[in-house]
Each structure stands twice: as structure tokens, then as C-alpha cells.
Amino acid sequence: KISKKYNKKEIFALKAVFxxxxxxxSGEIDSSELRKALSKSSLSAAAVDMFKALDRDGSKRIGFDEYLKAYYKFASPAEIKELMLWVYPPKEEEVVEQRKLSDAQKAEIKSIFVLYDANNNGLLEKKELFEALTASGYDDEEIEEMFEEYDQDGSHAIDFDEFCAMLESSYLD
Incomplete structure (x- = not known):
């Protein structure tokens, strides 16, 4: 586990220095910022060379990920990504997006989909969708808006994946 290999306090100390x-x-260090940061130390003469070594992607700016890669030379890209999450945890909405429907929830949605797919063509036409969602308490305006939003392929019908996306937030809230 990464928390045994790396010290969180050390990562946050590195972030404070960064x-x-x-x-x-800006969340990045440019060459003048590095020179200024090193001006009080014996490393000031090496600032240009240090900057080139740290700026691995050649962007003329050093991100905290590049800083970590330089400090932890043997860390894998996955480990660097994990360390970055310590310092920059995902925002609430990003966490919600990462959650997925369980198999049981998908099965339940599938049974609803099949129930209202009256012509068994694997699609819910607008009339079928209105029937399904009216029974669930949605009003006509809400259903119309949902239909427009989730008919991603413009087929004028909702396929199972689009139906899952439509109901996902109801299941994950």
C-alpha cells in the first residue's frame, strides 16, 4: 500500500515548499520563481540546470507532479498519481461521477426498461418513456427535458445505456 511506502507529512511538507x-x-513554478526561491541558498547558481531537470515535459513550468517525480525518482506514474490525490483530493462532484451503478441496480433499471418497451425493439420511444416516467411521478415538462438531454445519439428514442444514464443520479443520490 502506498501509505506505507510514502510519508504523508513529507508529501505535505514538499507541497508547502513548492x-x-x-x-x-498558479500551481506551477516558472524559472524566475525557482531562481528567486533558491537565491538565498548555495544552490542559486544551479537554478537553470535544476529547472531544466525538473521541467520534464518542456513546458517551461514545473507542476507539483514533476516536482514529486524529481524527489521520488523511483516512484511509478501510478504512485505519483496517488500522491497527487493526497494533496489534491477529488472534488465532491468528481467523486459522484466515479460512483457507478451496481449490478443489482442495473438489473432493476433493465426490468423497468423492458416493462415499458412495449414493442420490444430495445428502445423507449417518447410515448413509452412518458408512460414509464409519469408512473414514477415525473411531469410532462421534466420528461421532455430529460428526453432531449439523454437522447444522445439523436435517434428520437432512448436506448438502455441512455436510460441508465438518465436514472443513474436517482439511484446514486
Whole structure:
């Protein structure tokens, strides 16, 4: 496990040093910020070479991920990504998007879909969708808006994947 291999306090200490050097608060360090940060140390003469070594993607800016890669030379890309999550945890809406329907929930949605797919063509036409969602308490305007939003392929019908996407938020809230 990554928390046994890396020390969270050390990662946050590195982030504090990084943020101190990031004078403009952009989340990246440019060469002038690095030179200024090193000006008080014996490393100031090496600032240009250090910057080139740290700027692995050649963007002329050093991101915290590049900073970590330089500090933890043997860390895998997956480990760096995990360390970045310690410092930059996903926002609430990103966490919600990562959640998925369980197999049982998909099966339940499938049974609803099949129940209202009156002509058994694997699609819910607008009339079938209105019937299904009216029974669930939605009003006509809401259903119309949902139909427009979730008919992603423009087929004027909702396939099972689109129906799942439509009901997903109801199941995951």
C-alpha cells in the first residue's frame, strides 16, 4: 500500500515548499520563481540546470507532479498519481461521477426498461418513456427535458445505456 511506502507529512511538507516557491499561486513554478526561491541558498547558481531537470515535459513550468517525480525518482506514474490525490483530493462532484451503478441496480433499471418497451425493439420511444416516467411521478415538462438531454445519439428514442444514464443520479443520490 502506498501509505506505507510514502510519508504523508513529507508529501505535505514538499507541497508547502513548492507553494512557497510558486510566488504567483498558479500551481506551477516558472524559472524566475525557482531562481528567486533558491537565491538565498548555495544552490542559486544551479537554478537553470535544476529547472531544466525538473521541467520534464518542456513546458517551461514545473507542476507539483514533476516536482514529486524529481524527489521520488523511483516512484511509478501510478504512485505519483496517488500522491497527487493526497494533496489534491477529488472534488465532491468528481467523486459522484466515479460512483457507478451496481449490478443489482442495473438489473432493476433493465426490468423497468423492458416493462415499458412495449414493442420490444430495445428502445423507449417518447410515448413509452412518458408512460414509464409519469408512473414514477415525473411531469410532462421534466420528461421532455430529460428526453432531449439523454437522447444522445439523436435517434428520437432512448436506448438502455441512455436510460441508465438518465436514472443513474436517482439511484446514486
Amino acid at each position: 507553494d512557497e516557491a510558486d510566488a504567483d499561486g
